[in-house]
Amino acid sequence: MWKQNHRVKSDVLRNYSDWLSYKEVVTLSLETLSLPSEKEEVKASKRGRPTADMLKCTEYLRSGQKINVEHKLQLTMVDGKVCNALSQTSSAKCYICQAKSKEMNDIDKCLQKAVHKEHYEFGLSPLHSYIRFFEYFIHVSYRLDIKKWQIRSAEDKTQFMEKKIQVRNKFRSEMGLIVDMPKTGGSGTSNDGNTARRFFNNAGLASQITGVDEELILRCAALLQAMSSGYKINADKFKQFALETAKGLVEKYPWFYLPPSVHKILVHGSEVIESAIISIGELSEEAAEAKNKDIKSSGT
Numbered sequence: 419m420w421k422q423n424h425r426v427k428s429d430v431l432r433n434y435s436d437w438l439s440y441k442e443v444v445t446l447s448l449e450t451l452s453l454p455s456e457k458e459e460v461k462a463s464k465r466g467r468p469t470a471d472m473l474k475c476t477e478y479l480r481s482g483q484k485i486n487v488e489h490k491l492q493l494t495m496v497d498g499k500v501c502n503a504l505s506q507t508s509s510a511k512c513y514i515c516q517a518k519s520k521e522m523n524d525i526d527k528c529l530q531k532a533v534h535k536e537h538y539e540f541g542l543s544p545l546h547s548y549i550r551f552f553e554y555f556i557h558v559s560y561r562l563d564i565k566k567w568q569i570r571s572a573e574d575k576t577q578f579m580e581k582k583i584q585v586r587n588k589f590r591s592e593m594g595l596i597v598d599m600p601k602t603g604g605s606g607t608s609n610d611g612n613t614a615r616r617f618f619n620n621a622g623l624a625s626q627i628t629g630v631d632e633e634l635i636l637r638c639a640a641l642l643q644a645m646s647s648g649y650k651i652n653a654d655k656f657k658q659f660a661l662e663t664a665k666g667l668v669e670k671y672p673w674f675y676l677p678p679s680v681h682k683i684l685v686h687g688s689e690v691i692e693s694a695i696i697s698i699g700e701l702s703e704e705a706a707e708a709k710n711k712d713i714k715s716s717g718t
């Protein structure tokens with residue numbers, strides 16, 4: 419399998435490396451490394467991470483001069499499941515600081531934890547981040563009346579389900595969005611990048627439907643938009659804004675622990691942005707996502 423990927427990748431680089439800018443070559447090479455079929459986390463953990471020696475040096479001529487281009491692989495377009503598998507971290511923990519679910523709302527404690535800087539290279543996955551933030555807000559919304567992390571009693575379960583149905587119906591009637599419904603075929607839910615972007619682009623209506631704080635939705639929207647903009651981000655300002663947002667969320671909804679994917683952006687986002695070789699938005703996984711269908715249909 420790797421041999422085949424390697425051939426495709428080398429062709430891409432050989433054909434285009436004389437006119438693509440450095441960052442475009444990087445993007446293409448990563449796109450061709452999209453993980454095929456099976457479940458992503460299983461594949462990743464079975465196979466281990468690809469290494470740079472799987473790529474041959476690319477040679478090309480420019481003005482009669484031979485130029486050798488060496489390639490360095492960085493896994494910047496992988497989603498949380500793959501990061502967890504590669505870093506051998508449970509999905510309930512942060513793969514950067516190892517914080518557990520129940521520690522996530524103590525932001526200052528999380529900031530004091532030792533971090534695995536080598537995992538910064540996994541990037542921030544702007545597209546998946548949109549979906550994970552959106553899901554955070556709707557799960558908070560379902561619990562606004564009961565104010566509990568775990569739904570155990572029959573009474574809580576009934577109340578939770580009633581609120582969930584009410585919120586989903588409002589999304590459908592007021593925004594035309596089908597939210598949090600299982601996909602036909604059984605994999606995942608209807609929550610995709612489009613649903614999440616519509617939510618964050620209409621913070622006022624999203625707040626009315628869900629009952630969650632509009633200001634907090636807007637703050638998260640600003641962070642997500644900055645991350646996917648492709649512009650270079652001022653990491654210090656991002657950090658300050660993200661930490662204020664994290665503290666705002668846990669103050670307002672202390673009974674709901676920040677999910678690891680939301681914690682990653684708010685607590686570690688600025689360091690990941692600072693360590694990225696190009697702007698974090700250019701490391702978007704959208705190209706890889708676009709290849710999912712091809713990869714699945716190839717059955718490799």
Ligand SMILES: [Zn+2]
Nearest residue numbers: 512514515517
């Ligand atoms: Zn962490």
